[in-house]
Amino acid sequence: MKQSDEENLYKSFRKGDIKAFEHLYKMYQPRMYAYCVNLVHNSDIAKDLVQESFLAFWENRENIHTDFSVVSYLFKIVHSNCLKYLRRASIMSNFSDLTDLKLKEIEMNHYSPEKNIFNNIYMKDLEKIYANSLDKLPEKCREIFVLSRQQYTTSIEIATKLGLSLRTVENQLYKATKILREELKQYT
Amino acid sequence: MTQFTNINNNLIIRYLRNDLSEAEKLQVISWLEADQQNVEFLLGLKEAYLVSRWQTVKESADVDNEWEKIHSKISLEQDSKQISKRKFIFQFARYAAIILLAFGFGFLGNHYYDVIKSHDTTFSTGLGRSSVVILNDGSKVTLNAKTTLKYSNNKSNAREVTLNGEAVFDIKKDHGKPFYVNTSYYKIKVLGTLFNVSTYDNDDYVSTTLMRGIVQIVDNKSNKILTELKVGERFYLDKKTGNYSINMQKDLNDDFGWYNGNLCFNDILLNDLTNKLEREFGYAFEIKNHNVQTYRYKANIEKESLENIMKYISMVTPDVHYKINEKAKKILIY
Numbered sequence: 001m002k003q004s005d006e007e008n009l010y011k012s013f014r015k016g017d018i019k020a021f022e023h024l025y026k027m028y029q030p031r032m033y034a035y036c037v038n039l040v041h042n043s044d045i046a047k048d049l050v051q052e053s054f055l056a057f058w059e060n061r062e063n064i065h066t067d068f069s070v071v072s073y074l075f076k077i078v079h080s081n082c083l084k085y086l087r088r089a090s091i092m093s094n095f096s097d098l099t100d101l102k103l104k105e106i107e108m109n110h111y112s113p114e115k116n117i118f119n120n121i122y123m124k125d126l127e128k129i130y131a132n133s134l135d136k137l138p139e140k141c142r143e144i145f146v147l148s149r150q151q152y153t154t155s156i157e158i159a160t161k162l163g164l165s166l167r168t169v170e171n172q173l174y175k176a177t178k179i180l181r182e183e184l185k186q187y188t
Numbered sequence: 189m190t191q192f193t194n195i196n197n198n199l200i201i202r203y204l205r206n207d208l209s210e211a212e213k214l215q216v217i218s219w220l221e222a223d224q225q226n227v228e229f230l231l232g233l234k235e236a237y238l239v240s241r242w243q244t245v246k247e248s249a250d251v252d253n254e255w256e257k258i259h260s261k262i263s264l265e266q267d268s269k270q271i272s273k274r275k276f277i278f279q280f281a282r283y284a285a286i287i288l289l290a291f292g293f294g295f296l297g298n299h300y301y302d303v304i305k306s307h308d309t310t311f312s313t314g315l316g317r318s319s320v321v322i323l324n325d326g327s328k329v330t331l332n333a334k335t336t337l338k339y340s341n342n343k344s345n346a347r348e349v350t351l352n353g354e355a356v357f358d359i360k361k362d363h364g365k366p367f368y369v370n371t372s373y374y375k376i377k378v379l380g381t382l383f384n385v386s387t388y389d390n391d392d393y394v395s396t397t398l399m400r401g402i403v404q405i406v407d408n409k410s411n412k413i414l415t416e417l418k419v420g421e422r423f424y425l426d427k428k429t430g431n432y433s434i435n436m437q438k439d440l441n442d443d444f445g446w447y448n449g450n451l452c453f454n455d456i457l458l459n460d461l462t463n464k465l466e467r468e469f470g471y472a473f474e475i476k477n478h479n480v481q482t483y484r485y486k487a488n489i490e491k492e493s494l495e496n497i498m499k500y501i502s503m504v505t506p507d508v509h510y511k512i513n514e515k516a517k518k519i520l521i522y
Binding site for chain 1: 200201204206214216220234235238239243245248249250254258259262263
């Protein structure tokens with residue numbers, strides 16, 4: 001999308017154009033979902049958090065005083081809703097998951113909305129990156145990697161399936177991820 | 189990248205796959221905290237991992253369905269925005285119109301707090317309970333047990349309620365806006381005053397007793413003023429004969445006793461007495477001994493249990509025997 005198109009979209013959105021909102025929603029809902037689900041590890045909760053955030057985004061559209069990167073405002077809402085949820089969940093479980101919360105907070109801090117939003121992967125066109133990246137993997141590596149992406153397939157299962165040692169599988173996964181990481185850097 | 193290899197690759201993979209044990213999480217945390225570069229390295233891998241799983245993640249985001257949900261919610265809100273604004277003001281006026289202070293008092297010294305919902309403008313009390321309703325003009329209506337008060341505010345220049353049961357009205361003066369209390373037998377026109385109205389369906393009478401100010405009793409059919417009550421007077425209408433009488437009350441406790449938290453019997457028949465007890469305590473009475481039905485009782489009882497009241501009755505009239513069935517909430521008089 002051209003920058004001027006984007007600005008027009010933001011403008012229309014702020015004026016209450018529901019078509020513009022739909023456009024933004026369809027573009028960013030999966031990314032915001034991805035951000036939430038990898039923190040809360042529950043699809044329904046993640047969806048609810050995202051939905052709640054988009055509602056707030058829509059309801060506060062008139063309070064956004066910029067035509068520039070309106071979506072960073074959206075990410076702020078998602079980020080803070082997510083953090084709120086994780087902290088409340090921790091309280092509800094009597095802080096039995098403090099280690100987990102700490103790990104997540106380190107991660108969330110990395111994506112803090114105060115930091116440059118343009119380095120944020122969740123603001124990027126992941127679809128395009130994905131399409132370009134996977135081909136770069138060596139064949140063996142890709143096979144293991146594709147298997148690993150299927151949900152609930154453990155490394156042991158992959159190892160059994162391919163007749164490899166667990167160590168090999170995990171090394172290959174690591175290698176694949178690292179290659180992809182290098183690919184990703186082109187987009188940052 | 190050698191500086192990053194001081195952590196086990198397996199740990200990283202298991203981190204990406206959300207598969208770490210508590211101890212391993214601690215290990216990862218301390219590794220992350222050691223160097224900011226470690227954070228960037230690990231999260232970079234995590235991003236790569238996410239990108240690789242993007243199709244799956246995107247599918248599970250279910251964007252089209254989720255959009256439908258949020259879209260219908262938003263459109264609904266937009267449509268109802270105008271309506272709801274008006275509705276809100278209307279409802280606010282309605283709720284403000286009737287600020288309800290509900291409380292109850294029982295004779296066991298218990299206080300029952302009875303909150304009556306004001307979805308519509310009908311208020312009712314249960315057995316043994318009383319409540320206070322404050323109307324929008326500041327008038328206070330204290331409802332006795334088993335009483336229904338309907339408040340109608342639809343006529344622009346009238347203040348009007350319909351009563352079934354018993355209530356004490358403390359009406360704010362408002363010149364040009366008389367207050368009406370409707371009963372099935374007559375209505376009471378009020379211009380700022382305090383009075384009691386008793387109009388229970390199962391009683392033989394409808395009575396109005398005035399403590400302060402002036403009220404007019406108006407015939408329901410002819411709309412003629414039957415009488416104007418003076419302070420201390422009681423208008424008593426016999427439902428069966430339709431005859432009415434006006435008496436100066438020596439003791440206003442008979443009609444206002446309940447209002448002060450007392451239970452008063454002013455020379456009433458045993459049947460009327462048990463009716464009152466039934467409403468206060470929620471017990472059903474059955475009188476099997478016809479000889480005692482003509483006995484009359486006069487008493488002013490302050491916060492006593494039903495058991496004690498029954499004891500007193502049988503003390504002053506020893507041929508009244510009674511049996512209390514706690515479980516069935518029934519009292520047999522024989």
